[in-house]
Amino acid sequence: MNLTIKEFSKRTGLPPSKLRFYDKKRLLVPFVRLENGYRAYSFDQIYQAKMIDSLRQAGISIQDIKLYFTVNDQEKKKILDRWKEDLNKRTEVLLAAQKYIGGINLENPQQTLLLSNWExxxxxxxxRVYSERKPNPFQKHFITAKSQLEKLGVxxxxxxxxxxxxxxxxxxxxEIGFEVLNNSLTGDHKDFRLEKVSPTLFAVLQDCRSEDALLCFSxxxxxxxxxxxxxxxxxERYSNLDASTFDYLIPVVK
Known part of the structure; x- marks a missing residue:
């Protein structure tokens, strides 16, 4: 015995419009199509429909859900582990956002702290550079550092x-650094260090000046x-080689 879309909707608690959407996306295809073209579902699809909708409510993409239902149990476990890791990261971002909102001071209209997410x-x-202790100690090395990379075609x-x-x-x-493409620097270069930075959420202090004696306190x-x-x-992030101020990037979620 098959269920009409109306009957299936009552069994699953999912509105017909959502079932049609899942069918359109080939995420939950009706068991059969009746002669009149109407959708008909099997009882075995009730649990699958509820699980699909639960995963969607958890923010899992349609493409990932499709993949999950087509692989073996070993691959399913890998996918579940990845989902857990992604959800943990999202939770950390939300907690950081909550702290940010909670810390906003309405009495200070010149709020300078922001959040920046490298997705x-x-x-x-x-x-690596060495400099005497003074304000903006590394800025005099910016041009040289960049030109050395450009000579290598980076x-x-x-x-x-x-x-x-x-x-x-x-x-x-x-250290002075520049963002580059992954494959920009090839070969062995003892004077350079290539670093991969994973997606990170930063708290940002804007328009800082190194001569500010209270910067560390701030x-x-x-x-x-x-x-x-x-x-x-x-x-410290300078907008260009000649910038007199910088943004302080403080990583709070990785």
Missing amino acids: TEKFFVWQ TCSEQVYVKTETITEDKIIG YIQVIIRYGFRPVGSKL
Whole structure:
């Protein structure tokens, strides 16, 4: 015995319009088509329909659900593990967003902290530099660092990134980096370090100046105020080689 779309809708709790949509997407195809062209479903499809809709409510893509129902149990487990990882990441992003909203101060209209989400992985080439301790210690190395990469045929981002590694009494050691394409740097280059950065959510302090004596204090205050916990190294991002200010990127979810 088969069920009409109306009967199947009552059994599953899914409206006919949704069942037609799943049929159109070839996600849940009716068991048979009657002579009059109407859809007819089997009792065995009731559980599948409910599971498909549950996965959709969990934010799983139609393409992923299709794949799940066509593979063996071993592959299903791999897919489930990937879904769990993706959902954990989304949960962390939502928690960070909740902290961000909770930390907004209406009495401070000049709110400078923002969230920035790198949704895809990025590749950077880094060069270690040494400089005397002073404001903007690495900026004088920006042009040289970029030109060295361009001589190798590497197309660099206009933005410049800085990681500060060590600060001594009279010296600062860090890295200057540029975003590049994955295959831009080939061969063995001891003076360069290629890094792949996974999708990351950053808290961003805008328009910072290195000569600001309270910058470190401001950073600590932001972390406390919003309840963020950094999950990696902070980055300084300059919009171009001559920029006098930078954005402070604080990774909060990876």
